[in-house]
Amino acid sequence: MKTLHLKAMDETAVNEIEKAAEILKNGGLVAVPTETVYGLAASAFDETAVQNIFKAKGRPNDNPLIVHIAEFSELNSIVKEIPPVCKKCMDAFWPGPFTAVLPKKDIIPVSVSGGLNTVAVRMPANSVTREIIKKAGLPLAAPSANRSGSPSPSTADHVIDDLEGRIDAVVISGKCEVGVESTVVTFATNPPRLLRPGGITVEMLKQFIPDLVIDPAVTAEPEKDAEVASPGMKYKHYAPKAEVFMAQGSIKAFCKYCEEHKNDFDFALCYDEDEVDLKIPHTSLGANEDHQKQAELLFGFLRDIDDKGYKKVIVHAPLKEGVGLAVYNRLIRAAGFKVIDL
Numbered sequence: 001m002k003t004l005h006l007k008a009m010d011e012t013a014v015n016e017i018e019k020a021a022e023i024l025k026n027g028g029l030v031a032v033p034t035e036t037v038y039g040l041a042a043s044a045f046d047e048t049a050v051q052n053i054f055k056a057k058g059r060p061n062d063n064p065l066i067v068h069i070a071e072f073s074e075l076n077s078i079v080k081e082i083p084p085v086c087k088k089c090m091d092a093f094w095p096g097p098f099t100a101v102l103p104k105k106d107i108i109p110v111s112v113s114g115g116l117n118t119v120a121v122r123m124p125a126n127s128v129t130r131e132i133i134k135k136a137g138l139p140l141a142a143p144s145a146n147r148s149g150s151p152s153p154s155t156a157d158h159v160i161d162d163l164e165g166r167i168d169a170v171v172i173s174g175k176c177e178v179g180v181e182s183t184v185v186t187f188a189t190n191p192p193r194l195l196r197p198g199g200i201t202v203e204m205l206k207q208f209i210p211d212l213v214i215d216p217a218v219t220a221e222p223e224k225d226a227e228v229a230s231p232g233m234k235y236k237h238y239a240p241k242a243e244v245f246m247a248q249g250s251i252k253a254f255c256k257y258c259e260e261h262k263n264d265f266d267f268a269l270c271y272d273e274d275e276v277d278l279k280i281p282h283t284s285l286g287a288n289e290d291h292q293k294q295a296e297l298l299f300g301f302l303r304d305i306d307d308k309g310y311k312k313v314i315v316h317a318p319l320k321e322g323v324g325l326a327v328y329n330r331l332i333r334a335a336g337f338k339v340i341d342l
């Protein structure tokens, strides 16, 4: 299959948007830009097209997809009911990196929901992708546009590296501002529960959901055979081929540990504050408290680790506050839950 490259920097690229919409209406797969990461889209109503997403990515069938909409009116055909607290979050955070899990209507194939009776829905902020959804006249099922298990794609080049020749088209449109995937909250349980942290922070959610529960899988490895509320959380994820370890402790303890173990690691991912005393090759993800920058750089740096051929990498654990919680959640999975307590 030859992958068509469609360049659409904004919503004025009407020809490219039209082409992408046509491919989707005909059951094809198109990688689209969003403000979180690039998504691999297909019609959410087309069972075969949805199955082709799983094939192209090599994604386990029980890991459900997020359905992307452009207008509130589309919700009626997708979900059974919207609790008032969920509606308040949608009004506050859409379009944007907030995903709501709700009881699904039958029109959504079970392949989209990974066999669950709920569906995840989001209205992305990227105007090109919202135009594509409107032109196609379809909600789009779209997971991240990477090969399953590897770091998510925050640029079109990452998508091309992973999926060229496996999908019909890619819409090339610059980099993704948030850099990590959306915040996922399920409203199918009472009280609502955070399943995946992202650009919409716990602090922001609590303004509307004071009794929000944080699923334990957000910061730790799910127990073996435990029922996981969000199937995506049970897989090793976001991982480069190199072996990654996450070290948790102060700047001083991190630098000391790296010096003592300098023969064990060929690279470190750290923060600006660590750099002064760090004696092994390293890159900084930004200042300790600049969580937004860390999120933006994270997946590109995880991909660079393999491009540079590193085999064993140590990562300093980020602060678990604001968007930092999302960075922590991705890094502990990139490390396959191998944590060194300093």
Ligand code: AMP
Pocket (backbone or CB within 6 Å): 063, 064, 065, 066, 101, 113, 116, 118, 119, 120, 142, 143, 144, 181, 182, 184, 186, 195, 196, 229, 230, 231, 232, 233
């Ligand atoms: P990705 O599309 O790669 O960002 O992955 C989608 C994420 O949303 C995965 O972590 C899924 O487990 C989660 N998700 C999607 N649908 C549901 C659902 N119905 N219930 C719980 N989690 C979901």
Ligand code: MG
Pocket (backbone or CB within 6 Å): 143, 144, 152
């Ligand atoms: Mg993904």
